[in-house]
Every structure is written in structure tokens, then in C-alpha cells.
Amino acid sequence: MPVQAGIHSIEKSGATLIQTFTQTIIKKFKADPYFWLLLPLLLYIVIIAIYPLFFSFRISLFNYRLTDPNQTQTFVGLENYIRAFKDPTVLISIKNTLVYVVGTVTVELLLGLGLALLFSPETKLAQFVRSFLLIPMALPPLVVGLIWKSLYNADFGVIPYYLKQLGINVGRGPLGELSTAMPAVMLIDVWQWTPLLMIIFLAGLKSLPQEPYEAAYVDGSSRWQSFIYLTLPLMKPTFLIAFLLRTVQSFKVFDTIYSTTAGGPGQATTVLNYHIYTVGLTFFDMGYASALANILLVMVTVLSIIYILVMTRRQL
Amino acid sequence: MYKKRSLPEKIILIILSLLAIAFFLIPIYWLLTTSLKFGRDSFAIPPTWLFFDATLKNFTEVLAQSKTFMYIKNSIIITAGTTFLSLILGVPAGYAIARSKFRFVKNSAYFFLLLLMLPPVAMLIPFYLIMRDLSLIGTYMSLILLNTVFDAAFVVWMMRSYFADVPLEMEEAALVDGASHFNAFLKVALPLSVPGIIASALYTIIYSWNDFLFALMLTSPTTKTIPLGILASFSSVEISWGKMAVMSIFAIIPAVIISLFLNRYFVQGLTAGATKG
Numbered sequence: 001m002p003v004q005a006g007i008h009s010i011e012k013s014g015a016t017l018i019q020t021f022t023q024t025i026i027k028k029f030k031a032d033p034y035f036w037l038l039l040p041l042l043l044y045i046v047i048i049a050i051y052p053l054f055f056s057f058r059i060s061l062f063n064y065r066l067t068d069p070n071q072t073q074t075f076v077g078l079e080n081y082i083r084a085f086k087d088p089t090v091l092i093s094i095k096n097t098l099v100y101v102v103g104t105v106t107v108e109l110l111l112g113l114g115l116a117l118l119f120s121p122e123t124k125l126a127q128f129v130r131s132f133l134l135i136p137m138a139l140p141p142l143v144v145g146l147i148w149k150s151l152y153n154a155d156f157g158v159i160p161y162y163l164k165q166l167g168i169n170v171g172r173g174p175l176g177e178l179s180t181a182m183p184a185v186m187l188i189d190v191w192q193w194t195p196l197l198m199i200i201f202l203a204g205l206k207s208l209p210q211e212p213y214e215a216a217y218v219d220g221s222s223r224w225q226s227f228i229y230l231t232l233p234l235m236k237p238t239f240l241i242a243f244l245l246r247t248v249q250s251f252k253v254f255d256t257i258y259s260t261t262a263g264g265p266g267q268a269t270t271v272l273n274y275h276i277y278t279v280g281l282t283f284f285d286m287g288y289a290s291a292l293a294n295i296l297l298v299m300v301t302v303l304s305i306i307y308i309l310v311m312t313r314r315q316l
Numbered sequence: 317m318y319k320k321r322s323l324p325e326k327i328i329l330i331i332l333s334l335l336a337i338a339f340f341l342i343p344i345y346w347l348l349t350t351s352l353k354f355g356r357d358s359f360a361i362p363p364t365w366l367f368f369d370a371t372l373k374n375f376t377e378v379l380a381q382s383k384t385f386m387y388i389k390n391s392i393i394i395t396a397g398t399t400f401l402s403l404i405l406g407v408p409a410g411y412a413i414a415r416s417k418f419r420f421v422k423n424s425a426y427f428f429l430l431l432l433m434l435p436p437v438a439m440l441i442p443f444y445l446i447m448r449d450l451s452l453i454g455t456y457m458s459l460i461l462l463n464t465v466f467d468a469a470f471v472v473w474m475m476r477s478y479f480a481d482v483p484l485e486m487e488e489a490a491l492v493d494g495a496s497h498f499n500a501f502l503k504v505a506l507p508l509s510v511p512g513i514i515a516s517a518l519y520t521i522i523y524s525w526n527d528f529l530f531a532l533m534l535t536s537p538t539t540k541t542i543p544l545g546i547l548a549s550f551s552s553v554e555i556s557w558g559k560m561a562v563m564s565i566f567a568i569i570p571a572v573i574i575s576l577f578l579n580r581y582f583v584q585g586l587t588a589g590a591t592k593g
Contacts, residue, residue, distance in 0.1 A: 033497035034416035037408035038424065041468055044405055049431060049465045052442035059442065066448075118333055129333070131579045133340050138571030138582070140526035142543045143564045147343045150350070150557055156359040158346070191343065199583055248433045255528045259547075273437050280441045281533055293438035304433040308426050 053297075060291040066284035073287075080291035090292065092267050093275040099182060100271055101250040104189040108246060109239065111190065112197025117227075119198070120205055130202075133195045141192065145259030148188045149175065152260075175261050181268040188256050193249070197242050204238030205231070244307035251300050272296050347568075351375070351561035358557045374558035378549070386538070387545035388566060390456070391525060394541060397460040398524040399517055402467040407513060409468075410475025411501050415487075425476050428469040436529055439465065444533050454536025462530050467520040474519070478512030479505060515581040518574050525570050542567045 060080050062073040084090050115133070119126045136144065151158050154173030163170050171177045174184035208231070216226050254273045257263060263270035263278070270278075276296065280289025321329070350358050352370045360368070378384050413425045443462050444453070452458045482505055490500045506513075528543040535544065546567060549559040574582050 032416055032418045032421060034412040035418065035421055037412035037498070037501065038416075038421055041405040041409040041472065042424070044468070045428075045431065045465065048443075048461050049439065052439060052446055055446060056438070056442035059445065114332075115336055118329065118336060129337060131576055132337070134575035134579055134582060135344060135568075135572055136340055138522050138526075138575050139344075140528065140543055140567050140571070142526075142528040142546065143347075143567050144343075146546065146560060146564065147347050150358075151343060151346060156361060156363075158363045161361060161363060191340065195340065203583075252435055254437060258528070273435060276437050276441070277529075280437075281444070286441065286445060289441050293435070293441050296435050297438045300433060300435050300438075301430065304430050307433070308429055312426070 056290045056293060059286055060288075060294055062287045064285075064287040066286060076287070080288045081295070083288060084291055084295060089267060089270065089275055090272075093270045093272045096182065096267070096269060097251065097271045097273075100186060100189070100253060100269075101247055103183075104186050104193070104250055105243060105246045107186070107190050108194045108197050109243060111194045112242070113201050113235075113239075115194060115198040116201035116205060120202060130198075133198065136192045137196045139192065141255035142259050144188060144192050145256040148184075148191070149260045152184060172265075176265055178265055178268050181261055181265055185256060185260055185269050188260065189250070189253065192256075193246065197246065200242045200245075201235070201238060204235050208234050240310055241307075244303070244310060248300065248303055248307060251296075251303070344568075347561050347564055350557055351565055353558060355556065355558060374556075374562045378559050378562040383545065383548075384563070384566075387540055387542045387563075390535070390539050391541040393456055394459050394463070394531075395521055395524045397456060398463040398467055399520040401460060401464045402471050402520045403513065403517060405464070406468040406471025406516065407475050407506075407509075408501065410472045411479050411505060413472065413476045414479035425473065428472045432466060432469040432473065434466075436466070440530060440533060447534060453534055454539055456539060458534045459527075459530055459539070459541075462534065463524045463527060467523050470519055470523070471516045474516045475509070475512055478509055478515075482508050511581065511584070514578075515584050518578060518581055521570055522574060525567075 059073075061075060061077060063076045063079075064071075064073045119130050119133070152160065152174045154160050154170060154176060157173060160170040160173050174180045212230050212234070213226055216230060221229070252273065253271055254277065257269055257271060257274045258277075261269045263274045272292070273296070276289055276292045279285050279292060349365075349368070351374055352372070353364075353368055354371055354373065357364055357368045409428075412421055416422055439462070443458075447453050447458045486508070487500045487504045490504050491497070495503070526543070527541070531541045531544055535541065540548070542563065546560055546563040549556060549563050
């Protein structure tokens with residue numbers, strides 16, 4: 001089959017390319033004693049991480065279902081990618097992912113800054129409270145999801161109970177209604193990750209220069225004015241880093257969705273990650289799942305590169 | 317510096333602080349009390365916050381199952397393996413990046429950062445297929461290998477910024493005295509960076525202990541970890557929130573210990589990861 005042969009030769013030339021690349025690197029850095037300390041990890045990553053990613057690209061060009069008793073892999077070219085762009089669930093899940101990421105990151109940034117200001121004094125009490133606020137982000141996201149699932153439960157959950165007391169109709173509970181499922185899941189993310197932003201902002205606040213504040217005080221500015229005209233502009237770099245870091249992390253959400261709504265009701269909370277998981281690891285349609293995973297990979301990589309560029313520019 | 321805050325201002329700040337504390341701690345409090353409640357009380361309407369019949373029934377029932385210890389054992393083995401491998405690979409690499417003058421070595425830091433940000437599910441699908449072909453699904457090794465990719469990348473990133481702050485002079489003196497670069501690393505730089513290594517270790521412990529997605533796909537019934545044990549206690553014959561809560565408490569122990577007692581290292585790691593370049 002000519003296409004198969006084509007793939008084979010691509011793989012072959014890829015292998016030689018990697019070979020020459022490694023040879024050049026080894027030649028060039030044999031001189032550097034530190035290179036040898038880096039080498040074990042580099043090799044590890046190439047074998048355990050980079051090779052699977054190439055493998056994933058190859059699989060994405062095939063029709064490969066693990067449920068097929070003959071385990072046949074048929075070459076289909078870019079068909080899986082074309083299918084992805086026609087799949088309505090993909091569009092919905094991309095939309096949901098964007099809503100989730102933008103919503104959670106915005107709220108977390110604002111609340112995180114508020115918390116940082118609230119608990120910034122270096123008193124014993126503030127330090128004590130801060131150490132407790134670290135707990136949520138260290139918890140397993142699965143456990144966090146389950147705790148909130150029980151709090152949200154329509155029959156015996158605490159939150160619907162108090163909402164009912166206030167005369168609000170909760171129907172099938174916050175997680176069960178189309179209109180509230182997404183915000184309810186996002187609240188869990190806010191609960192878990194706002195403290196991280198508090199910590200980042202606290203570090204940012206601590207590293208602010210003192211002189212502008214003294215000058216402003218002498219000039220008679222109020223606390224509020226100092227905040228608006230000094231703190232906010234000076235915190236801009238920290239804000240940007242925190243924003244990008246959380247955006248990249250937020251794209252990874254899986255455990256919370258898995259443990260609370262499983263993507264439902266309907267597809268109201270199906271994020272791209274969850275959709276890929278469903279296609280690949282419950283329907284075992286590996287070719288298509290790999291294509292979807294690669295699309296996500298490209299999206300996240302672009303974001304990550306922006307993050308890294310911003311961070312390195314800041315360092316200079 | 318500024319004039320003292322007025323009384324209403326103070327009251328508003330105190331109310332806001334209390335609201336924040338309540339929001340972040342009530343769910344954890346709820347988990348703890350659920351583990352101590354009888355089944356009927358965890359469904360009670362109106363909810364009982366303070367006064368309920370406390371019982372250790374859930375704990376004794378969960379601890380009576382041999383599976384509980386299997387989950388804990390598996391979690392410990394996988395966490396220990398991942399932490400060990402991540403540190404062995406990541407600490408020297410972080411040192412190399414901090415000290416080397418070659419651009420390739422220096423800039424590989426950003427490669428590891430990029431790796432850290434990859435969506436786990438994108439890595440899991442090909443890794444699952446490869447492990448399946450090698451019949452390694454259900455082994456501790458498969459899970460340790462995959463967890464280490466992300467954890468070692470984090471260790472590199474953290475240790476790089478830590479070693480950058482360790483003064484060079486002592487290593488240079490050792491080199492002048494004829495020590496090899498490897499010995500300068502092992503005998504001079506490493507002892508000076510113990511706090512950084514502890515902080516890195518805490519992170520790998522939390523990440524691998526909390527991992528769910530990888531464990532979901534790569535474990536067999538005998539290598540299931542605590543998060544999968546939680547789901548099992550949940551979906552068996554009856555939906556027991558009490559047992560779920562007890563298993564969850566095992567799952568959150570490292571997180572709570574590290575947040576409350578080792579937070580100095582923990583915070584150092586967070587800010588190193590996010591704000592230092």
C-alpha cells in the first residue's frame with residue numbers, strides 16, 4: 001500500500017533526523033560537564049514523554065478502535081481531524097472549556113487579590129488563617145469534587161436546603177440543572193484555586209518597593225488612592241503571570257468534572273479534556289481521541305509559549 | 317503609616333475575613349463531620365452542623381476491610397517511587413541548568429516548563445496504548461513512570477531557581493582543589509540546598525498522592541490507589557457518604573499536614589513556580 005509505505009519512510013527519515021540531531025548535541029556538549037547531569041532526565045523525557053507524543057500523532061492518522069477484535073489499524077489520513085471539526089460535541093466542549101477557563105480565572109484573580117489584601121498583615125492571626133487557606137489547593141481534586149457533590153445534592157445537600165429556605169427553587173440541584181451546572185462546577189474550581197492566587201499576590205505585594213508609597217503618603221494620598229494608582233499598576237506583572245499560570249492549569253480540569261457531573265446534564269459541563277477521555281478511554285476510539293488530544297495539545301502549547309515568553313521577558 | 321482605620325471599616329474587614337474563612341473551611345469541616353455521622357444524620361434535613369450523634373462506626377467499618385490497607389499501601393508505593401525517581405532525575409538536572417553556561421542546557425528549563433503544562437489526557441492516551449502493548453497496565457511501574465514525567469519537570473523548575481540562589485564560591489573552591497564537577501554538586505551544592513529538595517519532595521508527594529486520572533487508566537484491581545478506593549466505597553452496594561468521607565480523610569492527610577505544618581516549604585514552592593523566572 002503506497003500510503004503505508006509513505007508513512008514508513010516518514011518514520012524512517014524521522015529516525016535518522018533524530019539520530020543526527022542527537023549526534024550534533026552530544027558532540028557540542030561533551031565539553032560541558034554540567035550536561036551529563038542533565039542527560040539522564042533528558043533521555044527519560046524523550047523515551048517516556050516525547051516518544052508517546054509522536055506515537056499519538058501517528059495513531060491520530062489511523063482508524064484504531066481497541067474494541068475491534070482484530071485490532072485493525074486503517075490509515076485514514078487527516079480524516080480524524082476533519083471529523084473533529086464537524087463533531088458538534090467538540091464545538092460544545094471547546095465552548096464549555098473557554099467558558100470554564102475564562103470564568104474561573106477571572107473570579108479567582110479578583111478574589112485572590114482581595115484575599116491577599118485582606119490577609120497581608122504580618123500578624124500571628126493572619127499567618128494562622130493563611131496556613132488554613134492553603135489546604136484546599138493541596139487536596140485531591142477528586143475529593144474536592146465529591147465533597148461539593150454532597151453539598152450540592154438536591155435531596156439532602158446543604159446548599160439546596162438553604163437556597164430553598166430563601167425561597168429559591170433548586171429543581172434537580174445546582175449540578176442537575178442545565179442553567180446552573182456550569183457555574184456550580186466553576187464555583188468548586190474557585191474554591192480550590194483562589195488560595196493559590198492569594199499566595200502569588202502576597203508574594204507580589206511583599207516585593208513592591210516602599211518609596212512610592214512613602215512619597216504618596218507625604219503628598220497626602222489616601223489608602224484607596226495608593227491602591228488604585230500605585231498597587232494595581234505595580235502588580236501588573238504579577239497579575240499577568242498569575243493569569244497565564246491559572247489559564248494553563250484551568251485547561252487541565254478533569255477530576256472535578258468526572259466526580260461531579262460526568263459532563264452532564266446533557267453536555268452542559270463537557271469540557272474538551274472530558275470529551276477526549278470519553279472518546280478514548282471509555283469508547284476506545286483511539287485514532288479519533290488522539291486527534292482530539294493533539295488539537296488540545298496545540299491550544300495549550302500556544303498558551304504555554306506565550307506564558308513562557310512573558311515570564312522570560314519579565315526576568316530580564 | 318496611614319491613619320488608623322475607622323471602626324466601621326474595621327468591622328467590614330472583620331466580616332469579610334470571617335466570610336472568607338467560612339467559605340474555604342466549611343467544606344472541609346463538612347467532610348470531617350460526615351465521617352463521624354451515622355448514615356441517617358448525613359441525610360438529615362435541616363443539616364446538623366454541631367450537634368449530632370458522633371460515631372466511629374464509619375472508621376471501624378472502613379478499617380475492617382482489607383482493601384482499605386491495599387489502597388493505602390498502593391498509594392504509598394506509587395508516591396514513594398515517583399518522589400524518589402523525580403528527585404534522582406530532577407535535582408541534578410536543575411543543578412545543571414542553574415550552573416551551565418551553555419545555552420542548550422540553560423534553555424532546556426523552558427522545555428521542562430512546557431512539559432509541565434501539557435494536558436495530562438493528551439499524554440495518557442498514547443502512554444496507555446504503549447503500556448498496553450508492553451502489558452504493563454496494572455503495574456506500579458507504569459504509573460510511576462508517567463507521574464515522574466510531570467513531577468520531575470516540576471522538580472527541575474524549582475531546583476533551578478533554588479540552586480541559582482546558592483552562592484557559587486564554595487563550589488568554585490572545591491573545583492580549584494581538584495574536585496570533579498559531580499563531586500562539587502554532590503558534596504557542596506546538594507547539602508546547601510536541602511530546604512529546596514524538601515520543598516520539591518513535598519510537591520511530588522502531593523501531585524502523585526492526589527493523582528486520579530492516570531491511576532484510573534493505569535491500575536488494575538490490585539494496584540488501585542486511594543482516590544479509586546474512594547470511588548469504590550461510593551458506588552458499591554449502597555451510596556455511603558460516611559465511608560466515602562473516611563477514605564477521603566486518608567486521601568487528604570498529606571495535604572493537611574503539609575499545609576499546616578510544612579507551609580514554609582510549600583509557599584516557597586508555589587512562589588518559585590509562579591513568580592520567579
